[in-house]
Amino acid sequence: MIALLLVLLPLITGVATFFLRKENAAKKLALLSSLATMVISILGLTLFNKTELLQFSADWLPGLGTKFDIRLDGMGQLLCLLTAISFPLIFISTWQRTYKNAHNFFALMLLAQAGLMGVFLAMDALVFYFFWELALIPVYFLCSMWGGEKRIAATFKFFIYTFAGSVLMLVALIYLQTQTVDHSFSINSFYQLEIKNDIQNWLFVLMFIAFAIKMPLFPFHTWQPDLYEQSPTSTTMVLSGIMVKMGLFGVIRWLLPTLPSASFAYGETTVAVLAVIGMLYASLLAMRQNDMKRLIAYSSIAHIGLMVIAIFAETQLAMQGVMIQLFSHGINIIGLWIIVEWIERKYGTTKFSELGGLAQKAPVMSILFVVIALANISLPLTNGFVGEFLMFSGIFTSKIFTYQIVITAAAGVCIILSAVYMLRMVQKIIYGNTSAITANATDIGFNEKFALSIIALLILAVGLFPQPILDLTQTTATQILNEANILHLLKK
Amino acid sequence: MNALIVTAVLGVMMMFSSIVLKRNSAIRMLAIVGLLFTFIANVLDSSGVHFFSINIKGMMHFDQFAYFFISISIFCTFIFFLLSAKEMERIGVNYSEYFALIFFILCGIILVASFTSLLILFLGIEIISIPLYILTGSDKKNLKSNEASLKYFLLGAFSTGIMLMGIALFYGSTGSFSVENSVVIAATTSPMLLIGILLLLFSMSFKVSAAPFHFWAPDVYDGAPTVFTSFMATIVKAAAFIAFIRLFSLAFTPLQDRWQLIVAVIIALTLFVGNITAVFQQSVKRMLAYSSIAQSGFMLMALLAFNTFSVEGILLYIVAYSISTMGIFSVLVKMKDSSLEEFNGFAKHQPVLAVALTVFLLSLAGIPLTAGFLSKFYMLKAVMHSGNFLWLIIFAVLMAAVSVYYYFRIIQVMFFKESDSNTIIVSTSFKWLLSALAIIIIVLGVYPQLLLQFLV
Numbered sequence: 001m002i003a004l005l006l007v008l009l010p011l012i013t014g015v016a017t018f019f020l021r022k023e024n025a026a027k028k029l030a031l032l033s034s035l036a037t038m039v040i041s042i043l044g045l046t047l048f049n050k051t052e053l054l055q056f057s058a059d060w061l062p063g064l065g066t067k068f069d070i071r072l073d074g075m076g077q078l079l080c081l082l083t084a085i086s087f088p089l090i091f092i093s094t095w096q097r098t099y100k101n102a103h104n105f106f107a108l109m110l111l112a113q114a115g116l117m118g119v120f121l122a123m124d125a126l127v128f129y130f131f132w133e134l135a136l137i138p139v140y141f142l143c144s145m146w147g148g149e150k151r152i153a154a155t156f157k158f159f160i161y162t163f164a165g166s167v168l169m170l171v172a173l174i175y176l177q178t179q180t181v182d183h184s185f186s187i188n189s190f191y192q193l194e195i196k197n198d199i200q201n202w203l204f205v206l207m208f209i210a211f212a213i214k215m216p217l218f219p220f221h222t223w224q225p226d227l228y229e230q231s232p233t234s235t236t237m238v239l240s241g242i243m244v245k246m247g248l249f250g251v252i253r254w255l256l257p258t259l260p261s262a263s264f265a266y267g268e269t270t271v272a273v274l275a276v277i278g279m280l281y282a283s284l285l286a287m288r289q290n291d292m293k294r295l296i297a298y299s300s301i302a303h304i305g306l307m308v309i310a311i312f313a314e315t316q317l318a319m320q321g322v323m324i325q326l327f328s329h330g331i332n333i334i335g336l337w338i339i340v341e342w343i344e345r346k347y348g349t350t351k352f353s354e355l356g357g358l359a360q361k362a363p364v365m366s367i368l369f370v371v372i373a374l375a376n377i378s379l380p381l382t383n384g385f386v387g388e389f390l391m392f393s394g395i396f397t398s399k400i401f402t403y404q405i406v407i408t409a410a411a412g413v414c415i416i417l418s419a420v421y422m423l424r425m426v427q428k429i430i431y432g433n434t435s436a437i438t439a440n441a442t443d444i445g446f447n448e449k450f451a452l453s454i455i456a457l458l459i460l461a462v463g464l465f466p467q468p469i470l471d472l473t474q475t476t477a478t479q480i481l482n483e484a485n486i487l488h489l490l491k492k
Numbered sequence: 493m494n495a496l497i498v499t500a501v502l503g504v505m506m507m508f509s510s511i512v513l514k515r516n517s518a519i520r521m522l523a524i525v526g527l528l529f530t531f532i533a534n535v536l537d538s539s540g541v542h543f544f545s546i547n548i549k550g551m552m553h554f555d556q557f558a559y560f561f562i563s564i565s566i567f568c569t570f571i572f573f574l575l576s577a578k579e580m581e582r583i584g585v586n587y588s589e590y591f592a593l594i595f596f597i598l599c600g601i602i603l604v605a606s607f608t609s610l611l612i613l614f615l616g617i618e619i620i621s622i623p624l625y626i627l628t629g630s631d632k633k634n635l636k637s638n639e640a641s642l643k644y645f646l647l648g649a650f651s652t653g654i655m656l657m658g659i660a661l662f663y664g665s666t667g668s669f670s671v672e673n674s675v676v677i678a679a680t681t682s683p684m685l686l687i688g689i690l691l692l693l694f695s696m697s698f699k700v701s702a703a704p705f706h707f708w709a710p711d712v713y714d715g716a717p718t719v720f721t722s723f724m725a726t727i728v729k730a731a732a733f734i735a736f737i738r739l740f741s742l743a744f745t746p747l748q749d750r751w752q753l754i755v756a757v758i759i760a761l762t763l764f765v766g767n768i769t770a771v772f773q774q775s776v777k778r779m780l781a782y783s784s785i786a787q788s789g790f791m792l793m794a795l796l797a798f799n800t801f802s803v804e805g806i807l808l809y810i811v812a813y814s815i816s817t818m819g820i821f822s823v824l825v826k827m828k829d830s831s832l833e834e835f836n837g838f839a840k841h842q843p844v845l846a847v848a849l850t851v852f853l854l855s856l857a858g859i860p861l862t863a864g865f866l867s868k869f870y871m872l873k874a875v876m877h878s879g880n881f882l883w884l885i886i887f888a889v890l891m892a893a894v895s896v897y898y899y900f901r902i903i904q905v906m907f908f909k910e911s912d913s914n915t916i917i918v919s920t921s922f923k924w925l926l927s928a929l930a931i932i933i934i935v936l937g938v939y940p941q942l943l944l945q946f947l948v
Binding site for chain 1 (some may be wrong): 800801804854858859860861865869870873874876877882885886889890892893896897900904907908939940941942
């Protein structure tokens with residue numbers, strides 16, 4: 001019931017919002033709907049945390065071996081919570097912004113939310129694919145309609161890229177389905193598959209490309225900086241905060257347990273190498289940026305790289321670290337985008353060279369900004385630290401990597417670099433003398449204060465007391481590692 | 493059998509109707525009512541109520557699949573009439589004759605959907621083709637239309653010749669026109685039979701505009717009056733597919749390993765040529781012509797793999813493809829020319845139509861939640877299920893990704909470009925109809941059983 005509501009509520013309110021002609025009504029309905037979704041998600045974690053409430057299954061296309069099967073497991077709970085918390089924050093923090101045809105904007109946002117929820121809930125490969133694409137379509141329209149000057153080209157590139165990736169994944173999914181004993185797309189049948197190594201290898205390529213494009217992993221990342229820059233900021237928040245997590249999530253849930261030997265074969269030799277290259281490359285590029293948006297985009301690539309490596313390290317610590325980081329990174333990056341959005345709305349620019357001295361004029365914003373930036377560098381006491389620490393120790397103790405020291409060292413360099421570019425950004429924007437543009441700056445309004453405070457609270461809460469999240473994700477992580485365990489397979 | 497005779501009689505009736513009926517709207521009404529009657533007759537036929545009992549000497553066989561496909565063709569023609577029948581007035585003065593020709597084509601479609609003898613197949617294909625040559629050239633003052641008609645006629649006659657040669661060789665080696673496995677098995681070793689099959693394969697590929705036999709299609713689709721292009725590229729094409737699949741699945745399965753690879757190569761070529769060329773088109777009409785070639789590639793996959801998935805899939809594909817393409821054409825007909833610029837700012841002036849067109853385009857591109865996705869999915873699954881040709885599947889989905897490029901270009905200009913002038917004027921009923929079609933596409937994309945349950 002909870003699971004179904006998480007998808008249906010944004011879907012229905014989203015469709016309803018299309019028919020609201022008044023901007024204010026659409027805005028309010030969207031906010032209400034997202035708040036309700038958040039309440040449901042929290043209730044699912046606490047009050048109604050019972051297995052029968054967290055799943056829903058209905059017949060759908062029996063001839064094709066697929067069922068509409070959705071269920072919340074630990075990881076799903078966490079990512080649905082992220083989605084559910086993000087949308088109200090996004091709506092609140094961008095409340096002042098006005099859009100042309102606002103009802104369409106908010107309707108598409110809610111539809112995107114429904115799609116994302118579905119991706120995190122799906123326990124059937126075809127349902128997963130459906131939602132995977134459905135999350136994409138609203139985002140395509142959001143970016144192309146309300147984005148910046150070069151939006152159409154940037155969005156189109158993104159769309160073609162991800163679509164090409166996902167159809168390749170579809171081929172792999174169909175192939176896997178024909179191999180299952182009961183000819184079904186259900187996740188359990190997929191987990192029971194034992195496919196020959198050479199076939200696993202090319203299936204891995206097909207599926208991994210789809211996920212790698214979404215994450216994005218070097219060298220599939222080229223769509224990302226342009227799109228983040230050109231999209232309307234609230235959509236960028238959805239994209240960077242939640243949507244890129246789909247790629248990592250897909251690897252954890254659908255790739256690793258289904259194709260264990262290929263994951264082992266490619267995990268270190270290809271994926272980790274690409275990820276390390278991508279991390280160093282993105283970090284170096286981030287240091288050279290003069291624009292907040294692009295800097296955050298590149299920093300996101302660097303963070304994602306570490307998470308990918310941690311997934312393929314296949315240790316309990318790293319896996320749980322990734323899951324925490326999926327949540328934390330989502331929260332942190334949305335926080336950063338809220339600040340970018342505010343600065344852009346106020347001053348019409350996000351270039352460092354034109355900003356500066358905001359600490360004098362906007363102290364509250366500056367404090368919150370620094371907190372979020374530090375979380376992004378993963379300083380102790382922040383949520384970023386918990387995730388990255390777990391991932392580092394997980395990678396370092398990985399039994400299946402041969403060069404874990406090299407990988408850990410390279411990733412460590414990236415953490416240092418992340419401190420360099422994040423602090424440089426903080427310094428350029430809030431310290432120093434005020435520029436012509438920021439001379440008459442004022443502090444952030446109530447909406448931003450509210451949204452950013454919640455984010456700061458979450459940062460500290462997870463940073464100080466991560467145990468609930470660790471408990472939540474433990475079972476899922478263990479289960480996935482059991483399925484993916486190559487040693488266990490070899491023994492058989 | 494009911495529908496066959498009803499359409500033939502209606503064709504003659506429509507031909508002479510202009511003597512009695514002076515107003516175009518009356519003629520149109522007669523055609524629509526006649527079509528509805530045909531539909532009912534066919535449905536009754538499939539449930540056992542036969543109007544006529546004629547001994548067809550085993551040359552035709554109406555199975556459930558045939559009935560179902562005939563119903564679909566009639567239904568799609570019905571939608572075509574509702575969408576575009578009024579536009580036919582603008583082409584020429586012989587309004588009633590266009591309807592007569594369309595009824596004759598339907599008659600041919602019924603023949604090719606139910607043949608068990610090669611003679612009937614030939615008859616059906618010819619009954620479809622000859623009215624089409626006329627419809628293509630019906631815009632008599634337009635040079636492009638004349639050229640298209642002549643081209644179509646010459647190439648069509650040529651391919652019919654090849655087909656006849658194939659039939660002759662088939663007859664020569666098996667001693668029968670009957671399309672049955674047993675006949676073929678008796679003569680499998682005969683090289684003459686193989687050549688016959690090959691010739692039939694080529695001529696049928698021509699009819700469904702599969703590469704490298706597609707060269708006529710863009711010119712003919714582009715030159716013909718847009719109304720008739722929409723009919724030709726959808727319903728008629730679907731019928732050619734059904735004939736193709738029926739012929740090969742009934743008779744030539746014993747020799748499957750001999751021709752399967754050729755079909756696979758034809759599919760790959762068709763997908764490649766159709767999609768890549770469509771990318772470079774500036775005229776929407778021509779782009780749709782190439783897109784229809786590209787879609788043939790996917791539909792041909794049903795020929796490559798015969799199983800339950802391909803049977804269900806091809807029907808779903810035909811419905812999804814026909815409705816979407818006719819929907820887009822019906823808007824295109826109302827425009828001055830068919831350049832991409834015509835669609836600039838379309839969403840602002842005609843929001844309802846723009847949303848419907850977007851659904852159609854998404855369906856053609858194969859985006860989930862539309863019937864187009866599920867039908868492509870069925871096709872891929874059918875081929876995957878047959879176990880071979882993985883390279884083809886991967887190639888096909890990559891080509892599907894290419895197709896997104898040109899379908900989305902229309903969406904882009906509709907929604908993200910500005911234009912001050914409202915290019916078309918449409919009635920409210922037209923908007924309702926198009927919205928209804930868009931809803932059908934989405935409903936079938938979520939719940940295809942609504943359609944496929946009739947197949948059992």
